[in-house]
Amino acid sequence: MSRVEIIGEELNGLGMTLKQIIETNLKVPDIKEKVGRLKGSLVVREKQSGISSTIIFDEGDVGVQNDAIERPAAFIEAGFLELADISSGRLGPVKALLAGKIKAKGNLIKLLKMSQALISRG
Amino acid sequence: MPTIDDFIRPKEWVSGFVSDLGRVIRKWGEERYIPIRQQVDEDWKEHKIVEPLLKEVLVDLGINAAFFPAEVGGTDIPDPLTCVTVVCEELARIDAGFCVAAICSVWGMVPIIWKPHRNMELCEEFGPKFCGPELFVGCHVMTEPDSGADIENFGRLQGKTIKTTATLDGDEWIINGHKLWASNSGKVGDLYTVICTTNKGSTDPDDFALILVPADAKGVSVGNPYQKCGMSADINTDVWFENVRVPKRYRMHGPGDDLKYWREAITYGSIGSTAICVGVMKNVYEIIKKWTSERVIAGKPLKEHSIVADMLSEVTILIESTSAWMWTLVREISRPDIYGWDPWDERYLLKTRGLSLFASNAVERACSRAMDFMGSYGYAREFDIEKHYRDQKVIGLWMGGKTLKTLENARYWYNLETL
Amino acid sequence: MAVLYPSNEWCQEWKKAINSNEVIEETGKNWGVDFNGNWLFEVTPGGGLDKTTYLYLEAKAGKCSDSRLIDDPSEVDAGFFCTGSYELFKPVVKGEQDFIEGVVRGVFKLKGDMTKIMLNARFIRAVADSLGTFESEFLGE
Numbered sequence: 068m069s070r071v072e073i074i075g076e077e078l079n080g081l082g083m084t085l086k087q088i089i090e091t092n093l094k095v096p097d098i099k100e101k102v103g104r105l106k107g108s109l110v111v112r113e114k115q116s117g118i119s120s121t122i123i124f125d126e127g128d129v130g131v132q133n134d135a136i137e138r139p140a141a142f143i144e145a146g147f148l149e150l151a152d153i154s155s156g157r158l159g160p161v162k163a164l165l166a167g168k169i170k171a172k173g174n175l176i177k178l179l180k181m182s183q184a185l186i187s188r189g
Numbered sequence: 190m191p192t193i194d195d196f197i198r199p200k201e202w203v204s205g206f207v208s209d210l211g212r213v214i215r216k217w218g219e220e221r222y223i224p225i226r227q228q229v230d231e232d233w234k235e236h237k238i239v240e241p242l243l244k245e246v247l248v249d250l251g252i253n254a255a256f257f258p259a260e261v262g263g264t265d266i267p268d269p270l271t272c273v274t275v276v277c278e279e280l281a282r283i284d285a286g287f288c289v290a291a292i293c294s295v296w297g298m299v300p301i302i303w304k305p306h307r308n309m310e311l312c313e314e315f316g317p318k319f320c321g322p323e324l325f326v327g328c329h330v331m332t333e334p335d336s337g338a339d340i341e342n343f344g345r346l347q348g349k350t351i352k353t354t355a356t357l358d359g360d361e362w363i364i365n366g367h368k369l370w371a372s373n374s375g376k377v378g379d380l381y382t383v384i385c386t387t388n389k390g391s392t393d394p395d396d397f398a399l400i401l402v403p404a405d406a407k408g409v410s411v412g413n414p415y416q417k418c419g420m421s422a423d424i425n426t427d428v429w430f431e432n433v434r435v436p437k438r439y440r441m442h443g444p445g446d447d448l449k450y451w452r453e454a455i456t457y458g459s460i461g462s463t464a465i466c467v468g469v470m471k472n473v474y475e476i477i478k479k480w481t482s483e484r485v486i487a488g489k490p491l492k493e494h495s496i497v498a499d500m501l502s503e504v505t506i507l508i509e510s511t512s513a514w515m516w517t518l519v520r521e522i523s524r525p526d527i528y529g530w531d532p533w534d535e536r537y538l539l540k541t542r543g544l545s546l547f548a549s550n551a552v553e554r555a556c557s558r559a560m561d562f563m564g565s566y567g568y569a570r571e572f573d574i575e576k577h578y579r580d581q582k583v584i585g586l587w588m589g590g591k592t593l594k595t596l597e598n599a600r601y602w603y604n605l606e607t608l
Numbered sequence: 609m610a611v612l613y614p615s616n617e618w619c620q621e622w623k624k625a626i627n628s629n630e631v632i633e634e635t636g637k638n639w640g641v642d643f644n645g646n647w648l649f650e651v652t653p654g655g656g657l658d659k660t661t662y663l664y665l666e667a668k669a670g671k672c673s674d675s676r677l678i679d680d681p682s683e684v685d686a687g688f689f690c691t692g693s694y695e696l697f698k699p700v701v702k703g704e705q706d707f708i709e710g711v712v713r714g715v716f717k718l719k720g721d722m723t724k725i726m727l728n729a730r731f732i733r734a735v736a737d738s739l740g741t742f743e744s745e746f747l748g749e
Contacts, residue, residue: 076598079714087722151729176251
């Protein structure tokens with residue numbers, strides 16, 4: 068499994084970006100194994116545009132859909148550059164959180180685990 | 190200049206993820222808990238301040254869900270004992286009582302949520318509640334009015350003093366008994382892990398039972414919170430079970446295995462107790478470091494006086510030595526592939542008793558020494574030393590007290606046959 | 609003097625703007641070094657433009673080596689393909705609208721290795737920002 072399903076209508080740019088990043092990361096065995104154990108939803112909101120996407124993890128299956136679902140397991144809001152820094156591995160999500168560069172809500176342990184699917188090892 | 194992060198915490202044994210979690214808890218504590226820390230003692234009965242904060246830690250930070258299987262909405266943390274140790278250290282640095290309340294929510298669930306002995310049927314039933322968006326708190330009820338620490342002294346008394354009974358009636362257990370002192374008892378707990386016997390007076394390990402009882406089950410009643418020396422963020426009350434009926438499947442594992450995995454929970458309780466002591470001592474270190482650096486006596490900071498430096502040194506040695514012993518045992522227990530014993534092996538239960546005894550003595554000494562050289566400032570509420578001083582005392586008293594810890598440690602090392 | 613967007617003159621102005629920009633040079637030093645970092649922009653009709661137009665931008669190591677209009681998209685090899693209507697590209701070229709925000713919103717469809725985009729997000733933003741550093745004029749205005 069290294070494909071990420073599109074749930075619902077055509078994805079917005081944020082969703083497409085996240086989808087492609089996760090698909091790339093799932094090619095890494097270590098990440099694939101970790102994602103394979105995850106169950107829950109993560110809403111990612113880009114701060115400037117206010118655009119949101121939801122990533123659904125279901126024990127190996129991953130889906131992305133537009134907009135925020137209600138009551139996700141975790142929520143993260145950041146500007147595109149911060150999201151880019153996190154996904155490229157330059158900025159750790161915890162460091163970003165502690166520095167106030169991102170906002171997070173929900174189950175933070177789950178957020179930290181789910182964010183591993185978004186962080187490139189390359 | 191060294192900080193609390195320079196005390197022993199082996200980086201090669203603690204994953205980046207768990208370290209990150211510790212940092213998140215520390216940040217949360219600085220922002221959310223430290224500002225109200227001195228008000229918690231007045232909140233001992235109502236928990237108007239504490240309960241929302243408990244929700245933040247158990248639900249929002251995800252401590253409740255951390256150890257449950259992913260299939261039921263949990264996070265399935267891969268190195269749970271390491272995680273517990275860091276969580277306890279960080280939470281206890283903020284408030285030992287709050288730490289106890291938080292970690293005891295999942296402590297009693299260890300036998301069914303910890304690998305490799307998960308009871309998936311019960312995880313599926315209760316996991317979504319622990320891992321859901323609402324506060325759901327676990328409570329591990331052990332102590333009884335007549336026997337005190339005897340229940341924890343299973344190695345000698347074999348459960349014969351347990352008065353709380355479980356009688357099978359068709360597909361249901363009927364529970365009767367009276368428990369004391371459990372963390373998160375009273376109106377806090379939503380689900381009790383009840384230690385009971387299926388045959389009163391028996392010393393057969395098969396009769397030892399761990400049975401889950403929802404707090405809202407008919408026949409469960411609770412008393413008022415005890416007013417205590419410290420640990421006000423943890424509510425303790427009497428709990429009565431009067432002909433309480435629960436499904437047969439609520440027995441965690443069954444004859445023999447209940448005791449086996451409860452022993453494991455006790456071992457983790459000793460590790461957790463130690464981590465709480467380390468967390469408290471680290472905060473004591475922070476407080477006295479600041480105090481003795483800023484307080485000027487006879488033209489120089491207090492820490493520059495040799496008699497004070499001697500005491501300051503002692504506190505750091507207590508932290509370092511406790512941390513080193515604790516992390517070594519955490520590592521040992523977490524790697525049965527290397528060390529050869531299963532985590533539920535009775536030898537670990539006995540060995541970790543020595544550790545928790547040492548830690549409770551260390552924290553008591555550290556708080557006392559800090560108060561010695563802070564004088565009346567240490568005794569005053571303002572600097573939080575007196576809070577730690579009051580909170581820590583019970584760590585040496587719980588889970589059998591210092592006497593049982595001493596005996597069990599000696600039992601392991603000297604193969605005692607009568608004690 | 610203002611140059612018409614889109615035109616080859618405009619492409620040359622953009623190239624100059626990129627190559628004289630220190631932020632682009634610094635943030636883009638890894639761009640296109642071990643991957644195809646060239647861009648093809650497909651500008652679809654609307655807002656005064658009556659036929660689909662293709663802009664090609666060759667970018668590597670923080671510098672632009674070629675920028676021009678092309679007739680046939682298959683004549684170039686671009687690692688990144690971006691499409692959007694002229695009407696929507698206009699505010700970006702004017703510096704009134706953030707290109708990245710447009711991508712996030714899905715106003716512009718972007719194909720290519722998004723991990724490279726994320727790794728070089730500051731470079732992408734700087735290149736987009738360079739559009740507003742020279743004067744452009746537009747069809748339909």
